[in-house]
Amino acid sequence: MKIKRIAVFASHNGSDLQAIIDSCRDGKMDAEVCCVLSNNTDAFSLQRAKDAGIDSYCVNASLYPDSDELDRVTLEILQQHETDLIFLAGYLKKIGEPILKVYHNRIFNIHPALLPKYGGKGMYGINVHKAVIEAKEPFSGVTIHRVNAEYDSGDIVAQAKVPVLPQDTPETLAARVLEREHTFLVETLSKIVTEDINA
Numbered sequence: 001m002k003i004k005r006i007a008v009f010a011s012h013n014g015s016d017l018q019a020i021i022d023s024c025r026d027g028k029m030d031a032e033v034c035c036v037l038s039n040n041t042d043a044f045s046l047q048r049a050k051d052a053g054i055d056s057y058c059v060n061a062s063l064y065p066d067s068d069e070l071d072r073v074t075l076e077i078l079q080q081h082e083t084d085l086i087f088l089a090g091y092l093k094k095i096g097e098p099i100l101k102v103y104h105n106r107i108f109n110i111h112p113a114l115l116p117k118y119g120g121k122g123m124y125g126i127n128v129h130k131a132v133i134e135a136k137e138p139f140s141g142v143t144i145h146r147v148n149a150e151y152d153s154g155d156i157v158a159q160a161k162v163p164v165l166p167q168d169t170p171e172t173l174a175a176r177v178l179e180r181e182h183t184f185l186v187e188t189l190s191k192i193v194t195e196d197i198n199a
Protein backbone atom coordinates (compact mmCIF):
# COMPACT_ATOMS: atom_id res chain seq x y z
CA MET A 1 0.00 0.00 0.00
CA LYS A 2 1.03 3.60 -0.46
CA ILE A 3 2.91 4.77 2.64
CA LYS A 4 2.73 8.43 3.61
CA ARG A 5 2.46 8.64 7.36
CA ILE A 6 5.11 6.99 9.52
CA ALA A 7 4.82 6.52 13.29
CA VAL A 8 8.25 6.12 14.88
CA PHE A 9 8.67 4.22 18.15
CA ALA A 10 11.88 5.52 19.72
CA SER A 11 12.77 5.19 23.39
CA HIS A 12 16.38 6.36 23.49
CA ASN A 13 18.53 9.11 22.03
CA GLY A 14 16.51 9.19 18.83
CA SER A 15 19.30 9.81 16.32
CA ASP A 16 17.62 7.36 13.91
CA LEU A 17 14.33 9.21 14.44
CA GLN A 18 16.13 12.46 13.63
CA ALA A 19 17.45 10.99 10.37
CA ILE A 20 13.89 10.10 9.35
CA ILE A 21 12.50 13.52 10.34
CA ASP A 22 15.29 15.30 8.44
CA SER A 23 14.91 13.24 5.27
CA CYS A 24 11.15 13.88 5.18
CA ARG A 25 11.65 17.60 5.78
CA ASP A 26 14.46 17.87 3.20
CA GLY A 27 12.16 16.27 0.65
CA LYS A 28 14.42 13.20 0.27
CA MET A 29 11.47 11.05 1.17
CA ASP A 30 7.86 11.72 0.22
CA ALA A 31 6.43 10.92 3.64
CA GLU A 32 6.12 12.42 7.10
CA VAL A 33 6.57 11.36 10.69
CA CYS A 34 3.00 11.55 11.99
CA CYS A 35 3.77 10.77 15.65
CA VAL A 36 6.49 9.48 17.96
CA LEU A 37 5.93 6.96 20.73
CA SER A 38 8.29 6.01 23.52
CA ASN A 39 8.02 3.72 26.50
CA ASN A 40 10.58 5.81 28.34
CA THR A 41 9.51 9.19 29.78
CA ASP A 42 13.10 10.50 29.73
CA ALA A 43 13.88 9.57 26.14
CA PHE A 44 15.62 12.33 24.20
CA SER A 45 13.61 11.15 21.19
CA LEU A 46 10.55 12.82 22.79
CA GLN A 47 12.42 16.12 22.91
CA ARG A 48 13.46 15.72 19.26
CA ALA A 49 9.82 15.16 18.32
CA LYS A 50 8.77 18.23 20.29
CA ASP A 51 11.47 20.34 18.62
CA ALA A 52 10.20 19.20 15.24
CA GLY A 53 6.58 19.96 16.16
CA ILE A 54 5.57 16.31 15.97
CA ASP A 55 3.03 14.88 18.45
CA SER A 56 4.77 12.53 20.85
CA TYR A 57 3.51 10.13 23.49
CA CYS A 58 4.91 8.11 26.31
CA VAL A 59 3.05 4.83 26.61
CA ASN A 60 4.31 2.18 29.00
CA ALA A 61 3.38 -0.47 31.54
CA SER A 62 3.63 1.93 34.49
CA LEU A 63 0.93 4.10 32.95
CA TYR A 64 -1.07 1.14 31.63
CA PRO A 65 -0.37 -1.97 33.73
CA ASP A 66 -3.00 -3.91 31.81
CA SER A 67 -1.41 -4.95 28.52
CA ASP A 68 -4.74 -4.98 26.65
CA GLU A 69 -5.30 -1.39 27.72
CA LEU A 70 -1.76 -0.48 26.67
CA ASP A 71 -2.34 -1.98 23.22
CA ARG A 72 -5.72 -0.26 22.95
CA VAL A 73 -4.28 3.16 23.81
CA THR A 74 -1.33 2.64 21.44
CA LEU A 75 -3.62 1.64 18.61
CA GLU A 76 -5.86 4.62 19.29
CA ILE A 77 -2.90 7.01 19.01
CA LEU A 78 -1.75 5.34 15.78
CA GLN A 79 -5.19 5.54 14.24
CA GLN A 80 -5.77 9.11 15.40
CA HIS A 81 -2.66 10.04 13.41
CA GLU A 82 -3.75 7.99 10.38
CA THR A 83 -0.56 5.96 10.61
CA ASP A 84 0.33 3.90 7.52
CA LEU A 85 3.53 2.35 8.82
CA ILE A 86 5.35 1.86 12.13
CA PHE A 87 9.13 2.11 12.29
CA LEU A 88 10.90 0.93 15.44
CA ALA A 89 14.08 2.91 15.95
CA GLY A 90 15.42 2.00 19.36
CA TYR A 91 12.36 0.37 20.87
CA LEU A 92 12.88 -2.74 22.94
CA LYS A 93 9.38 -3.84 23.86
CA LYS A 94 7.49 -6.49 21.99
CA ILE A 95 4.61 -5.21 19.88
CA GLY A 96 1.20 -6.44 21.04
CA GLU A 97 -0.86 -8.84 18.95
CA PRO A 98 -3.66 -6.34 18.13
CA ILE A 99 -1.12 -3.91 16.68
CA LEU A 100 0.68 -6.65 14.75
CA LYS A 101 -2.66 -7.62 13.28
CA VAL A 102 -3.76 -4.15 12.17
CA TYR A 103 -0.30 -3.25 10.83
CA HIS A 104 0.54 -6.67 9.41
CA ASN A 105 3.68 -6.39 7.23
CA ARG A 106 3.81 -2.66 7.95
CA ILE A 107 5.99 -2.66 11.07
CA PHE A 108 9.77 -2.52 10.60
CA ASN A 109 12.69 -2.51 13.01
CA ILE A 110 16.30 -1.46 12.64
CA HIS A 111 18.92 -3.63 14.34
CA PRO A 112 22.62 -2.76 14.68
CA ALA A 113 24.08 -6.06 13.42
CA LEU A 114 23.74 -8.55 10.61
CA LEU A 115 20.79 -10.69 11.66
CA PRO A 116 20.09 -13.57 12.13
CA LYS A 117 23.33 -13.43 14.12
CA TYR A 118 23.51 -11.19 17.19
CA GLY A 119 19.77 -10.78 17.64
CA GLY A 120 17.14 -11.93 20.09
CA LYS A 121 16.52 -11.26 23.75
CA GLY A 122 19.31 -9.34 25.46
CA MET A 123 20.97 -8.43 22.17
CA TYR A 124 20.60 -4.67 22.20
CA GLY A 125 22.79 -1.62 22.64
CA ILE A 126 26.43 -2.20 23.45
CA ASN A 127 25.84 -5.95 24.09
CA VAL A 128 25.50 -6.48 20.36
CA HIS A 129 28.81 -4.83 19.53
CA LYS A 130 30.63 -6.59 22.38
CA ALA A 131 29.45 -9.95 21.06
CA VAL A 132 30.50 -9.11 17.48
CA ILE A 133 34.01 -8.12 18.60
CA GLU A 134 34.37 -11.15 20.90
CA ALA A 135 33.46 -13.42 17.98
CA LYS A 136 36.16 -11.66 15.88
CA GLU A 137 33.73 -11.02 13.04
CA PRO A 138 35.29 -9.14 10.10
CA PHE A 139 31.97 -7.40 9.45
CA SER A 140 29.01 -6.15 11.38
CA GLY A 141 26.25 -4.03 9.92
CA VAL A 142 22.66 -2.90 9.89
CA THR A 143 19.53 -4.97 9.39
CA ILE A 144 16.04 -3.73 8.65
CA HIS A 145 13.40 -6.39 9.13
CA ARG A 146 9.67 -6.81 9.52
CA VAL A 147 8.42 -7.13 13.05
CA ASN A 148 6.57 -10.15 14.36
CA ALA A 149 5.80 -11.48 17.85
CA GLU A 150 9.42 -12.56 18.52
CA TYR A 151 12.50 -10.41 18.92
CA ASP A 152 14.53 -9.75 15.75
CA SER A 153 13.10 -12.68 13.83
CA GLY A 154 10.82 -11.20 11.16
CA ASP A 155 11.68 -11.22 7.45
CA ILE A 156 14.83 -9.31 6.62
CA VAL A 157 14.18 -6.64 3.99
CA ALA A 158 17.61 -4.98 3.76
CA GLN A 159 21.12 -5.23 5.16
CA ALA A 160 24.26 -3.13 4.93
CA LYS A 161 27.71 -4.30 5.96
CA VAL A 162 30.04 -2.26 8.15
CA PRO A 163 33.67 -3.35 8.65
CA VAL A 164 34.97 -4.28 12.09
CA LEU A 165 38.49 -2.84 12.45
CA PRO A 166 41.26 -4.57 14.43
CA GLN A 167 41.49 -1.72 16.94
CA ASP A 168 37.71 -1.46 17.47
CA THR A 169 36.17 -1.31 20.91
CA PRO A 170 32.42 -1.96 21.28
CA GLU A 171 31.98 1.82 21.47
CA THR A 172 33.90 2.66 18.28
CA LEU A 173 32.08 -0.10 16.40
CA ALA A 174 28.72 1.11 17.77
CA ALA A 175 29.45 4.62 16.51
CA ARG A 176 30.40 3.39 13.00
CA VAL A 177 27.30 1.19 12.76
CA LEU A 178 25.02 3.99 13.99
CA GLU A 179 26.41 6.40 11.41
CA ARG A 180 25.62 3.87 8.68
CA GLU A 181 22.14 3.37 10.14
CA HIS A 182 21.28 7.01 9.53
CA THR A 183 21.84 6.79 5.78
CA PHE A 184 20.75 3.19 5.31
CA LEU A 185 17.43 3.54 7.08
CA VAL A 186 16.54 6.51 4.89
CA GLU A 187 17.53 4.57 1.74
CA THR A 188 15.42 1.63 2.83
CA LEU A 189 12.42 3.58 4.08
CA SER A 190 12.45 5.51 0.79
CA LYS A 191 12.13 2.19 -1.05
CA ILE A 192 9.16 1.31 1.13
CA VAL A 193 7.60 4.72 0.45
CA THR A 194 8.10 4.33 -3.32
CA GLU A 195 6.76 0.76 -3.07
CA ASP A 196 10.03 -0.87 -4.22
CA ILE A 197 9.76 -2.80 -0.98
CA ASN A 198 6.18 -3.77 -0.28
CA ALA A 199 4.31 -2.79 2.85
Ligand code: GRF
Nearest residue numbers: 012013014015016090110112
Ligand atom coordinates in the same frame (compact mmCIF):
# COMPACT_ATOMS: atom_id res chain seq x y z
C1 GRF B 1 20.07 1.93 17.04
O1 GRF B 1 21.36 1.39 17.13
C2 GRF B 1 19.11 0.91 16.47
O2 GRF B 1 19.71 -0.01 15.61
C3 GRF B 1 18.66 0.18 17.70
O3 GRF B 1 18.57 1.19 18.69
C4 GRF B 1 19.49 2.23 18.41
C5 GRF B 1 18.77 3.54 18.44
O4 GRF B 1 19.66 4.62 18.42
N1 GRF B 1 17.44 -0.55 17.47
P1 GRF B 1 19.08 6.10 18.54
O5 GRF B 1 18.29 6.18 19.82
O6 GRF B 1 18.20 6.33 17.35
O7 GRF B 1 20.26 7.02 18.52
